[in-house]
Amino acid sequence: MKLSSYDILGSKEKSIAIIEETENPKEIGEKIMKEHKNIKSVLMKLSERKGVERKREYKFILGDPDTEVIHKESYCRFRLDPQKLYFSGREGTERLRIAEMVHPKETVLVMFSGVGPFSILIAKKQREVDKIPSIEINPEAVEYMKDNKKINKVQDKVIPILGDVKEKCQEWFGKCDRIVMPLPHDATSYLELAYKCLKPRGGIIHLYIIEKENEAEKAVEELMEDFQEKIKRKLTYKTRKVLPYSPRTYKYCVDIHISEGKLN
Ligand SMILES: C[S@@+](CC[C@H](N)C(=O)[O-])C[C@H]1O[C@@H](n2cnc3c(N)ncnc32)[C@H](O)[C@@H]1O
Incomplete structure (x- = not known):
């Protein structure tokens, strides 16, 4: 066998x-x-x-x-039952990459936050982060996230929010420095909402997408041109391969930096 x-x-x-x-x-x-x-x-x-x-x-x-298990990853413990929600143990390296980029005093909005792996790791790695509102639509995942913030002693930083990102992110309009969007099959449709959550001076959006390897560069270029046209702001971006998804298709993260200046 x-x-x-x-x-x-x-x-x-x-x-x-x-x-x-x-x-x-x-x-x-x-x-x-x-x-x-x-x-x-x-x-x-x-x-x-x-x-x-x-x-x-x-x-x-x-x-x-x-x-139900307690999954250990990069100094954190996540209680979860994979039968009730999404969780992938393969994404720990990517979560760590994001957490290591966060600066003191940032407000980091984690959309589609699941049981809280991005949120909790960020709170653990960057002790001086301001707050991490974390929006998730699956009630069972949110209950685990509440539990996980206690287990990891980050109660004062992670704010679990149950609901649809489309509605719940509205109270964060104009208040965030960084947005994490780990919903690769559909995150692009929330991109303008994410932009609205950034502070007026701009910030960073980590957008996850799934693309064929030979089409990714062009697809991202078109997506960014279209996005820039809509928001009329200066932006730069860098695309990184995160994990294989299916044959010749990968999950990518596009790190988008939106600066203060308006486009003419
Ligand atoms: C790919 S999973 C990522 C979960 C978590 N960030 C992780 O890395 O383990 C996407 C999550 O987004 C949630 N979700 C999907 N659409 C949503 C929406 N419109 N509003 C809030 N959460 C949503 C799903 O329930 C799921 O838990």
Whole structure:
């Protein structure tokens, strides 16, 4: 039996394995659990991520039916159950990259914040950040985010907000220095709202997108031209490959710097 790749979420005390769809999941699950004593449950992916909440369907294969774990990543602990919400353990390096860019006194709006991995890591890495409003539409993810800010002792910085970004970001118009937009399949449709959340002097937007490798450069160029035309402000941007998404297609982050000056 060949073991294909699988994801592990959790800690050395309790983890779960998430395997790809296969015909002999029980056999594979048993092998994984035998090799890793901390893996207490095995789930099998049954679908792609879908719907507004970007959840996946799983089949429970074996072990403990309670699939809630505390996932450890870069000095942080995130309590979560992957069956109830979106979480990817593969994005830790990118979260750290963003957290390391944050300056003291910034207000950082995290849209689509899930259980709070960006928000909490930012609060941990930049102790002098002002505040981190974090908007998420999935109520179960928001409950976990509330729990996670306590577990990580960042209660005074992270502000969990339950609701749709389209409505909830309005109270942050003109108040933020930096916006994180980790909803790659649809974040571009929220770009103008994100711009409105920046302070009048401008700031930084981290926009996540999914593009074919050979089309990404042109797609981003067109997107930025269109955006600049709408907001009539000077901007510069840099595009980075984050992770493979599907064959020849990647998740990218576009770091957009919007400066004070208006375009003529
Ligand atoms: C790709 S996940 C990212 C979650 C989290 N930032 C992370 O890295 O684990 C996108 C999240 O956005 C949430 N979401 C989707 N549309 C939303 C909306 N209009 N308003 C607020 N949250 C939304 C989903 O429920 C999901 O948790």
